[in-house]
Amino acid sequence: MTRIAIIGWGALAKRLHTLLRERQSSIVIAALATRPDAVWPEDVPAGAVRLQSPDDLAGAGIDIVVEAAQRSVVLPWGVAALTHCRGFALASTSAFADDGVFDTLMQTAERNNTRLLVPPGALGGIDALRAASALPLDLVCHTIIKPCAGWRGTEAERLCDLGALTAPQVFFEGSARDAARRFPQNANVAAISALAGIGLERTMVQLVADPHAQRNAHVLRAEGAFGNFEIRLENRPLAGNPKTSELTVLAMLRMLENETGRLVI
Numbered sequence: 001m002t003r004i005a006i007i008g009w010g011a012l013a014k015r016l017h018t019l020l021r022e023r024q025s026s027i028v029i030a031a032l033a034t035r036p037d038a039v040w041p042e043d044v045p046a047g048a049v050r051l052q053s054p055d056d057l058a059g060a061g062i063d064i065v066v067e068a069a070q071r072s073v074v075l076p077w078g079v080a081a082l083t084h085c086r087g088f089a090l091a092s093t094s095a096f097a098d099d100g101v102f103d104t105l106m107q108t109a110e111r112n113n114t115r116l117l118v119p120p121g122a123l124g125g126i127d128a129l130r131a132a133s134a135l136p137l138d139l140v141c142h143t144i145i146k147p148c149a150g151w152r153g154t155e156a157e158r159l160c161d162l163g164a165l166t167a168p169q170v171f172f173e174g175s176a177r178d179a180a181r182r183f184p185q186n187a188n189v190a191a192i193s194a195l196a197g198i199g200l201e202r203t204m205v206q207l208v209a210d211p212h213a214q215r216n217a218h219v220l221r222a223e224g225a226f227g228n229f230e231i232r233l234e235n236r237p238l239a240g241n242p243k244t245s246e247l248t249v250l251a252m253l254r255m256l257e258n259e260t261g262r263l264v265i
Contacts (some may be wrong), residue, residue, distance in 0.1 A: 002260045005031035005051060005062045005085075007077050008069030009041050011240035012091055015249045016068070017045055027256055031062055033069075033077070054080030064089060064117070064259060066252065071095040071184050075104065082108040082116065089117035089255060091248065093191040094184035097177045097200060119255040121189040122245035125220050125231040130196040137224035140197040142176065142190055145208040145217040150242045155182055156209060168210040176203035183207065185243045193220060216245045 006013045006029055013032075020027055032044050033051040040050060051057065057065065057080045065081035067074055067090040074095035081088035082105060096102045109116050120126040129140065148162040151171075156162060159171040172179065177200035179187040187207065194203040210217075215234040222229055235245035258264045 002027045002063045002256075003030040003061060004028070004064045004066055004256065005033065005057065005060070005081075007033045007051075007065065007067045007073055009034050009044065010068065011238055012244065012249055012252075013066075013068040014043070014240075015238060015246075016066070016252060019249065019253050025257070027260060031056075031060060057081060057084040060084070063087070064256065066256070067091055068252075071098070075101050078105045078116070079108050082114045083112055085114065087115040087117050087259065089119060089252065091119070091121075091252065092184065092188060093118060093121065093195075094180035094188045096191045096195065097180035102195075117255055117259070118192060118195060119248075119251040121192050121251055122216060122233065122235050122247045123189050123192060123218055123220060123251075124233050125229065126192060126196045128229060128231075129193065129220065129222055132222060132224055132226040132229075133197050135225035137198045137222060137226075139221070139223040140193060140203045141206070141219075141221045142193045142203060143206040143208060143217075143219040143221075144179075144187060144190070145210050145213060145219070146186065147213045147216075147237075147242070148209050148211050150216060150237065151186065151207075151209050154186060154243075156186075156207070160209060162209055165209055165211040168208050168212075170206050170208050172205070172207035174205060176200045176205050179205040179207060188244075189218065189248075197222065 029045040032048045064087040071092040176190040176194035179190045190205045194200045217234045219232045235247045
């Protein structure tokens with residue numbers, strides 16, 4: 001049995017809990033952290049204890065900590081998890097765009113012989129991109145296309161009139177670092193493609209609002225010494241959070257199961 005702690009109890013965490021229960025998984029949600037001022041949710045997994053702060057991970061008997069909250073919690077909870085547990089898996093990969101976060105987490109993992117786990121999020125082809133990066137890569141371009149509703153509440157509302165669009169519109173072009181910093185809820189996955197390939201500065205990102213789109217789409221294109229590829233995925237938005245995709249939760253599930261299973265794919 002593998003004991004995990006989840007940081008955050010939003011749509012992603014709840015969906016992960018449902019999938020683990022449906023699959024009768026040996027992965028058990030043993031602890032949960034929410035905002036200090038939040039009321040303890042009624043729908044938390046039976047037996048899960050409340051973590052008040054990252055320090056509570058010391059001696060808690062947690063194997064893996066899963067971050068499913070927001071980028072501001074990644075550093076404190078990540079350092080504690082990589083110190084007291086054997087792994088830290090994060091959903092808010094946009095935190096890597098902040099100076100020093102990735103290096104601090106990696107140094108902590110090295111010091112404690114633990115593992116920083118980065119799921120592929122809503123992307124496919126990350127395994128191929130990571131493999132291809134063993135040889136020189138010339139180009140990695142990541143295009144993120146979402147229905148207009150998926151961009152509401154973000155800077156996209158200032159860059160284009162989401163309610164008046166009649167055709168797809170590219171409203172941002174820039175580096176993966178810029179995309180992750182400015183659109184942390186929508187462009188988390190840009191940090192993943194950057195980490196797998198040629199880095200946050202050289203990975204180019206396009207963000208597109210499409211009034212006709214029904215699903216969140218990602219187009220990942222790479223060229224280099226290995227050859228070239230272009231992969232397109234169209235993902236169903238996660239119920240309760242149109243800014244992310246169902247595949248994001250499924251990718252987290254797969255990563256956790258790979259940590260515990262006999263067959264790793």
